[in-house]
Amino acid sequence: MVIPALAFFAVFALIPLAGVLVLSFMSWDGLGTPTWAGVDNWLRTLTSPETGNAAWLSFVVMVASWLIQAPISLLLGVFTAGHQRYRAVLAVLYFLPLVFSAAAVAIAFKSLLDPNFGLGSALGIDALAQNWLGDPQLALGVVLFVIAWSFIPFHTLLYQAGVKQIPASLYEAAMIDGASVWTRFWSITIPQLRYTIVTSSTLMLVGSLTYFDLIYVLTAGGPGNATRILPLDMYLVGFRSFDMGRASVIAVILVVVGLTLSLVLNRMSGANRMESQMEGA
Amino acid sequence: MIRSRRRLALGTALLATAALTLSACGTSGPGESAAGEASAWATTGSVHEQIWKTSFENWNSEHPDAEISVEWFNNDAYKEKIRTAIGAGTGPSLVFGWGGGTLADYVDQGKVVDLTGKVSNLVDRVLPSVVKNGMIGDKLYAVPNSQSQPVVLYYNTELFDEVGVDVPKTWNELLSAVDAFVDAGVTPFALAGASKWPELMWIQYLTDRIGGSEVFDAVLAGEEDAWSDPAIIEALEKIQELVDRGAFGDGFGSVVADTRADAALLHTGKAAMLLQGSWLYSSFLTDAPDFVERGGLATTSFPTIEGGAGDPANIVGNPANYWSVSADASEDVQDTVTSYLDEMVFSDDYTTQLIEGGGVPPVAGLEEELAKSDNADFLTFAYDLVKNAPHFQLSWDQALRPSQAQELLTNLDLVFLKKSTPQQFVDAMNGTL
Numbered sequence: 001m002v003i004p005a006l007a008f009f010a011v012f013a014l015i016p017l018a019g020v021l022v023l024s025f026m027s028w029d030g031l032g033t034p035t036w037a038g039v040d041n042w043l044r045t046l047t048s049p050e051t052g053n054a055a056w057l058s059f060v061v062m063v064a065s066w067l068i069q070a071p072i073s074l075l076l077g078v079f080t081a082g083h084q085r086y087r088a089v090l091a092v093l094y095f096l097p098l099v100f101s102a103a104a105v106a107i108a109f110k111s112l113l114d115p116n117f118g119l120g121s122a123l124g125i126d127a128l129a130q131n132w133l134g135d136p137q138l139a140l141g142v143v144l145f146v147i148a149w150s151f152i153p154f155h156t157l158l159y160q161a162g163v164k165q166i167p168a169s170l171y172e173a174a175m176i177d178g179a180s181v182w183t184r185f186w187s188i189t190i191p192q193l194r195y196t197i198v199t200s201s202t203l204m205l206v207g208s209l210t211y212f213d214l215i216y217v218l219t220a221g222g223p224g225n226a227t228r229i230l231p232l233d234m235y236l237v238g239f240r241s242f243d244m245g246r247a248s249v250i251a252v253i254l255v256v257v258g259l260t261l262s263l264v265l266n267r268m269s270g271a272n273r274m275e276s277q278m279e280g281a
Numbered sequence: 282m283i284r285s286r287r288r289l290a291l292g293t294a295l296l297a298t299a300a301l302t303l304s305a306c307g308t309s310g311p312g313e314s315a316a317g318e319a320s321a322w323a324t325t326g327s328v329h330e331q332i333w334k335t336s337f338e339n340w341n342s343e344h345p346d347a348e349i350s351v352e353w354f355n356n357d358a359y360k361e362k363i364r365t366a367i368g369a370g371t372g373p374s375l376v377f378g379w380g381g382g383t384l385a386d387y388v389d390q391g392k393v394v395d396l397t398g399k400v401s402n403l404v405d406r407v408l409p410s411v412v413k414n415g416m417i418g419d420k421l422y423a424v425p426n427s428q429s430q431p432v433v434l435y436y437n438t439e440l441f442d443e444v445g446v447d448v449p450k451t452w453n454e455l456l457s458a459v460d461a462f463v464d465a466g467v468t469p470f471a472l473a474g475a476s477k478w479p480e481l482m483w484i485q486y487l488t489d490r491i492g493g494s495e496v497f498d499a500v501l502a503g504e505e506d507a508w509s510d511p512a513i514i515e516a517l518e519k520i521q522e523l524v525d526r527g528a529f530g531d532g533f534g535s536v537v538a539d540t541r542a543d544a545a546l547l548h549t550g551k552a553a554m555l556l557q558g559s560w561l562y563s564s565f566l567t568d569a570p571d572f573v574e575r576g577g578l579a580t581t582s583f584p585t586i587e588g589g590a591g592d593p594a595n596i597v598g599n600p601a602n603y604w605s606v607s608a609d610a611s612e613d614v615q616d617t618v619t620s621y622l623d624e625m626v627f628s629d630d631y632t633t634q635l636i637e638g639g640g641v642p643p644v645a646g647l648e649e650e651l652a653k654s655d656n657a658d659f660l661t662f663a664y665d666l667v668k669n670a671p672h673f674q675l676s677w678d679q680a681l682r683p684s685q686a687q688e689l690l691t692n693l694d695l696v697f698l699k700k701s702t703p704q705q706f707v708d709a710m711n712g713t714l
Binding site (some may be wrong): 029030031032050110113114115116117131132133134135136219220222223224225236237239240241242243 | 361364365367368386387389390392474475477531532533534535536537542545546551683684686687688691694695698700701
């Protein structure tokens with residue numbers, strides 16, 4: 001029963017991965033026959049200022065995405081799990097971005113943010129008619145905003161489900177003891193959401209290593225190289241410069257960093273010993 | 282029970298994945314028949330789509346035993362797919378291309394066949410300067426199949442009248458026009474900086490006017506420190522001077538060429554001039570017919586530069602798009618597609634259809650036919666520009682090998698954004714030689 005699964009995993013994941021590793025030691029322009037290059041690709045990639053810049057930007061995007069998305073998703077999740085009357089309507093609105101494709105989101109934002117024909121000039125609001133995606137200082141911030149806009153709904157959903165799993169009896173007991181809303185949030189909600197926080201954070205951090213479609217359509221790495229994060233760098237080196245060897249090096253780095261990150265997060269948080277927290281429920 | 286259900290779910294997921302993967306393989310199907318029957322891959326979205334379609338249909342109805350099947354691709358998707366397809370030997374028998382560095386790569390790897398002497402009827406029909414771009418050394422590997430696309434200076438006559446500026450013929454006149462428009466609150470030049478490649482047109486014309494076509498020939502030849510030529514540095518300094526004067530406005534980094542936002546800036550009266558390819562003329566006809574009809578749109582050539590070494594009649598752009606014949610195709614198929622090229626491409630019907638679509642065919646002796654056409658003024662202007670040009674420089678991003686071209690686009694963008702100095706640009710580019 002396991003063999004077909006293993007076979008598929010080998011054919012579509014392990015073998016290509018090994019191929020990329022081999023290719024990272026070869027020189028290939030996509031046209032001729034790959035030739036052995038030794039560690040040349042690795043040296044060129046690791047010393048390239050462009051890839052260094054891309055690695056730094058990836059790091060910034062990863063950390064900033066988490067700092068922006070985690071608190072907002074947590075609060076929205078707690079809010080949408082409540083019992084307010086208009087909650088359902090708001091929840092539907094919050095979740096809308098979840099059903100849009102990344103390319104469509106990027107195209108829409110690109111048009112809305114256009115300083116000449118976008119929202120700002122249509123409404124006549126000068127503050128909105130900034131050179132959002134054309135100014136190297138602003139572009140990364142705009143990209144972070146659009147990423148947050150697209151992904152917060154998903155993480156909100158995770159937190160909403162997590163909050164709904166918390167037994168009401170815990171809150172009831174706390175209320176009898178006279179705990180304030182604030183104390184209940186810190187002492188019951190947050191600890192009970194521990195594993196949700198780990199799962200959501202892992203998805204955010206590792207996921208941010210693979211952001212590609214959104215940024216590619218939004219800025220294609222520009223202006224200059226202000227938003228050229230590693231996955232974009234890999235794509236441009238591979239399929240625009242046709243330097244498959246160096247692109248493979250970047251791919252290997254991404255795989256290793258992504259795997260290490262999720263393993264470390266799992267270890268640190270004890271999520272590998274995950275068990276139900278719903279004692280008594 | 283739980284375990285077997287999980288396995289079932291896993292099995293279903295895998296089946297679904299397999300089905301998706303297999304169907305994905307299916308889309309690359311037609312290419313696999315490259316050795317068997319004649320095929321062509323062409324790009325969509327230009328005036329040529331219909332012309333090529335008609336020409337293949339005509340060929341197929343006249344030669345039912347030697348039909349050519351055509352696959353259509355979006356421009357960018359095509360550029361990525363064709364290279365790996367040719368590398369893997371699954372490409373089409375007729376390969377669409379731009380000449381330049383990519384063609385040189387194909388020739389190096391023996392992927393396209395030598396057409397010298399095999400398509401003499403076609404070569405006789407076409408302008409020699411355009412044929413030359415399909416040659417590597419003294420052999421012909423690619424033949425033109427599309428309009429000539431020189432880069433021209435479009436301008437909005439209404440804004441020129443309103444602000445009271447004359448159309449600039451020299452660089453100094455251009456600078457004073459820029460200042461006059463900035464004072465009047467009009468962006469002097471629309472520039473699609475978000476797409477990066479329109480920025481090439483500026484450095485190409487400036488380098489050519491200042492130092493002549495030899496400057497870039499040295500880069501192409503891979504001569505050491507070829508980018509350090511004083512003409513290139515001066516061109517970059519002039520670009521940054523324009524940026525400083527506000528010649529491109531504040532928001533050029535947000536303007537996208539694919540959506541023709543640069544053309545829209547011109548015909549909506551937000552920008553006065555636009556340096557862009559001649560292919561944009563037909564877009565103006567469809568996007569802003571009123572503007573063109575009331576005489577709002579006019580074209581001129583790039584200004585001269587006082588004391589510059591280059592011939593002011595030189596032009597830059599794309600001499601044409603090209604067909605090459607795949608070396609992986611069987612002899613029969615090679616013969617079929619070669620006869621197609623020789624007979625059908627730029628036949629009288631083909632050329633007429635192109636003129637009607639607003640394109641400039643790189644074909645000799647068309648003066649009368651162009652003068653009678655709907656867009657006589659523009660077509661005659663562009664045709665004379667191509668015919669009289671001593672040198673027609675292919676776009677640098679096409680002329681260079683892909684790896685250098687990408688570095689060029691990024692580094693030039695940094696110069697326009699004032700994130701790099703001319704010297705930093707030169708150092709970075711010398712590193713790619």
